[in-house]
Amino acid sequence: MTSFINFIQAQGDTLRNALFTHIGLSLVSVALAMLIAIPLAIALMNHPRLGEVMLQITGVIQTIPSLAILGLLIPIVGIGTVPAIIALVLYALMPIFQNTYAGLTQIDANLLEAADAFGLSWWYKLFKIRLPLALPLIFSGIRIALVLVIGTATLASLIGGGGLGTFIMQGIQNNNNTELLVGAVCSAALAIIFSIGLRLLSHLSLKKLALVIGLLIVGLGGAFGFQAYQQQQHQEVVIAGKLGGEPEILMNMYRELIQQENPKLKVTLKPNFGNTTFIFRALQNKQVDIYPEFTGTVLQNLYPEKLKSHNPAQVYQQAHQVIQEKSDLTYLKPMAYENRYALAVDQQTAKRYHLKTVSDLARVSPQLSAAFENDFYHQQDGYQGLKRKYQLHFKNVKSMEPSLRYEALKNHQVQVVDAYTTDPQIKVQKLVVLKDDLAFFPPYQGAPLVRNELIKRHPEIQKSLNRLHNRISESEMIEMNYKVTVKHEKAQRVAHEYLKSYRLIR
């Protein structure tokens, strides 16, 4: 409990921003969904067949996984708030449409007949009779939608949309339960508060209600618009990073190095991109300008090519060339450490089966279970190729989220995991990293991917970032990762300390 409070105090600012963003996203999405769903229900209330069709359509939209929608939207509308809102609006449509439609069509037929018999105008019938009678159901639909959206909005953080999801995702990534809980509890509290608030609102008359909602929408829209405008105006450089402690450290190093050379430049960080595809698309779509990427990933994921060798320097050259030829980006100079894939087992298993290399592992693989992270599981330079090369036949294999697989290992649900050579969990859980004796795994060196247009505008950025060339050893990276992910120190500080200790900044 105390760590909970401490955390909130320490991260007060970030939490406040995230809260506002989250509230804003949720309210705007529900408001937009109302603007679409309610008039639609009104239009279809006298057409039962079309109404049924619409109910089916909105129902189907609900079943599409939100990540899929987000992934589909990014190439069209970019990252950040816009795709998040679109996805949330789609989700809020069904409860609102369904309830409004039911409310409007389930009115006592006698009452509707009387309204017709009095020769009332359609406007009167709709606004003074049907809508007021349908209001309780409409309200409950909005409440359901709001609670749904507040929960789903946690995903916005994966695509740079911000919100409370940031804490949840980072908490999972860094094994920081306090952080995770803060995000989750705040999100749940928000849902409860809004649900109650709506209930209180439902006691107001229709006119007062319309006023309140109108004010809210204008206020929010204004705040949001202003924020977005501000971001547009002052944005000069955006550095993005994938989920995890290591990208965070690198991002912060990049920022300090750039601002040291060019203090007037505004540099914004957009962390926590959920996966390579999201972040690379954002780079290609000019939503972000720089992010750290691995040579191996370039040649396996981004522009798949057969590796000409397994020598790290040559692999870098190959990656550098393909980037130059096929994109509007430049791959700057690499750092010293490699964050390769490796297979790791817990100490117990290593001792029991005398495991030192992956070949050793292959022999006993039918008796063992493995858990691999998603990218690794699917890649040719990951499990797929490794399986064939070493003839691995595990008892069972699962793919899961990066940090969850370490939990599985700890609980002895699996004995083998994939690991990155700079993973601090190696240090924490005292894992045994198996030697890749058949030299299967390709090199994975890190370097900044930068948009050419940015380099043209600010050529000094190249020099700033290349200061990291050949810097940071594997053990240094493990140590920094350990500080951030396990000891929960702030990435910004750890990055700063490193740069200072090597006099890369003054």
Next chain:
Amino acid sequence: MRNTNVETAPLIEFTHVDKAYQKQFAVHNLNLSIRAGEFFVLVGASGSGKTTTLKMINRLIEPTAGTITFAGRPLVDQSVNDLRHQIGYVLQDGALFPHLTVLENAAMTLNAIGVSTKDAKPQVASLLDEVGLDPARYLNRYPKELSGGEQQRVGIVRALVANPQVILMDEPFSALDPVSRKQLQDLVLNLHEKRQTTIVFVTHDMDETLRLGTRIGVMHQGHLEQVDAPSVLLQKPKNSAVSKLFLQQHGHTVSDVIAHGYYETGNGDEIPRVTVEQTLADLAQALLDAPNAAVLVNQNQVITQALYLEYMANQQE
């Protein structure tokens, strides 16, 4: 005295009107004139087409054949809402809107012609008074706080407040208890006498029909069987369909005498006959005229004067 002298030009006229659903006729070849100022009652069993007929007047239902005119103009020649502004409507359940006060409910027909609820208040208040509801106590109440009878009174106020030429009433008192029903019938008779508004009233209750109507239209299986004043209907029912209706509701015919056993067996030649459907009045008259003060019913059932008097003496009214 109920005014039965009315203008000769009909206010509402049905000419060869049909209402067919798929292959069934709800109403078939209906020809009917309703005159201004009269209290016209449409009576019949369920499914006889009386409610369908009523609803064709304000176009809640459209005929599949024939024409209907209102004040000389065919219904289809005017806009539906314009027509409905001139026609009041009272339903069986009152149909008051639960989310509106008595005032807002009653003022609705005035709202429909552009009068605001605020401006309508004096008229609504005075009408509420007329129907026996104290405005001070009722104006701001909600329908769920009112009894069935009170709700129906508000329904009547709502129908009257815009001063329509005609009021349609669809079994408005059927859901009420007998006491309330009688009170409301009195009320409606009163209003009719004061205002001379044309009323078209639908019911299946014979007693109500005879009490209220200045002219009565009897409907049976979609056909209008007979249209006459109440006394004429009682004395001269056109066919068995009509008389059966009275029979079912009243039970005071020769068949009732037979049913209670007041007859003896006899041969049938020389005495006058009566049929089972004839009324007691007919029976009494026949007995007075008969030479042997006995009449024959069916093949061999004979009712004598003495038996008749016995029957009457034992009647529980």
